[in-house]
Amino acid sequence: MESSPYIFALAAQERGVRDYTILLRDNMYAMHYTRTSFGGPAMHVQSPENLTYRRRSSIWLFYGAAVVSAIAISAVGKVPSLRVPVLALAVLAAGAAILFLLRFLHSNDEREQQINYRALTFAFAGTLIFSLGIGFSQLVGFHPISWLGIPALMLVLWSIGLILYSWRYR
Amino acid sequence: MKTRLRVLRAEMEWSQAELAARVGVARGTINAIETGKYDPSLPLAFKIARAFGKNVEEVFLYAEDQEHGSRA
Numbered sequence: 373m374e375s376s377p378y379i380f381a382l383a384a385q386e387r388g389v390r391d392y393t394i395l396l397r398d399n400m401y402a403m404h405y406t407r408t409s410f411g412g413p414a415m416h417v418q419s420p421e422n423l424t425y426r427r428r429s430s431i432w433l434f435y436g437a438a439v440v441s442a443i444a445i446s447a448v449g450k451v452p453s454l455r456v457p458v459l460a461l462a463v464l465a466a467g468a469a470i471l472f473l474l475r476f477l478h479s480n481d482e483r484e485q486q487i488n489y490r491a492l493t494f495a496f497a498g499t500l501i502f503s504l505g506i507g508f509s510q511l512v513g514f515h516p517i518s519w520l521g522i523p524a525l526m527l528v529l530w531s532i533g534l535i536l537y538s539w540r541y542r
Numbered sequence: 543m544k545t546r547l548r549v550l551r552a553e554m555e556w557s558q559a560e561l562a563a564r565v566g567v568a569r570g571t572i573n574a575i576e577t578g579k580y581d582p583s584l585p586l587a588f589k590i591a592r593a594f595g596k597n598v599e600e601v602f603l604y605a606e607d608q609e610h611g612s613r614a
Contacts, residue, residue: 423567423568424568424569427568481566481567481568481571482567482571482582482583482586483567483568483570483571483574483580484568484571486580540579541570541574541579541580542570542573542574542579
């Protein structure tokens with residue numbers, strides 16, 4: 373679909389738009405939707421549905437990979453014969469979780485980044501308070517918790533923060 | 543911050559999803575701006591205003607009494 377600037381200038385004049393670059397951009401969106409609806413290659417314009425799908429799929433894949441990694445780490449000591457492959461699975465799943473987390477963060481718009489920033493602050497403060505509490509309780513004789521407890525707690529608090537702040541900004 | 547987004551969108555017969563696609567954000571963000579739950583950044587405010595072919599101050603109205611009530 374080729375269009376000359378002259379046609380856009382005329383169309384802009386007709387619509388009373390001072391800057392015809394707005395119309396050029398409108399045309400880009402129109403081309404995107406027209407081409408994709410006829411099975412043609414899509415231009416690099418993200419629709420909100422795509423962004424939402426990418427965001428949701430990334431977060432669920434992240435949780436899945438994190439759970440697989442946690443299960444594999446806890447199983448390392450229990451199956452001595454499969455120690456190396458289970459450990460490799462744990463590391464690979466943890467790497468995948470990090471990649472999915474980055475993908476999730478990149479698919480956020482500015483409001484979602486704000487939600488994520490607040491959720492991270494919430495998780496940081498919560499983990500700090502919890503780990504100080506655990507540290508003091510160990511001084512008076514409580515049993516120490518596993519090192520896996522801290523990342524798990526951070527993950528849980530971050531998830532709670534995401535839900536809370538998503539609800540607040542809705 | 544008050545906004546005329548809903549009115550302008552109705553004039554253009556755009557859905558929230560359509561406006562969101564034009565400015566490159568999620569539909570929920572447009573909804574949050576319209577309901578006053580979220581104040582957009584300056585670049586996003588300019589993008590939204592340009593999508594309607596208007597100046598920022600024609601779309602967003604700053605209310606001084608809300609200065610301390612903003613959540614964003």
